[in-house]
Amino acid sequence: LAATAAPPSTLGLAKSVEFFGYRGGSVRASAVLGNNTCSGGSHLDCPDEYMYNVSVTFANHLADTAVLSRLVRVQVPILGVRIVTNATHYKTNAIVSFYVLQHQGSQPLYTWNFTDGTRTGPELQQQWNFTSPGPRTVQTESTNYISGNWSNI
Structure with missing residues (x-):
């Protein structure tokens, strides 16, 4: 399992995390931090920059496989410092x-x-x-x- 984070185009937008690296099935991901929850397929839009405990369930046509959890830090890249x-x-x-x-x-x-x-x-x-x-x-x-x-x- 691997994840990439994409920066928002402006301040205050959701931060994106995309999961990849699993062939032959689909990915369902969800992340929870306090009252903030984000979920989706292989792409999550999380509302803030925090450490999220991300749970990913892999599935194919035969069965769901075990849930995999990882701690993911979501941050906005630093730009425009003066x-x-x-x-x-x-x-x-x-x-x-x-x-x-x-x-x-x-x-x-x-x-x-x-x-x-x-x-x-x-x-x-x-x-x-x-x-x-x-x-x-x-x-x-x-x-x-x-x-x-x-x-x-």
């Missing part, structure tokens, strides 16, 4: 704020590279104190389980 700052010129030892603007993607983790140090976490905002003069490039990598995206300023 960072901005509150200043383009600053004094040495001044606190400079950086922000990630809203973008597509579920449950991102951000790694910030400030040229003279890094930080990792889920925060959309970071503050940094540059202790020496000179031009800087600040870069952030946004990642989740299925994708990643870089942005710099």
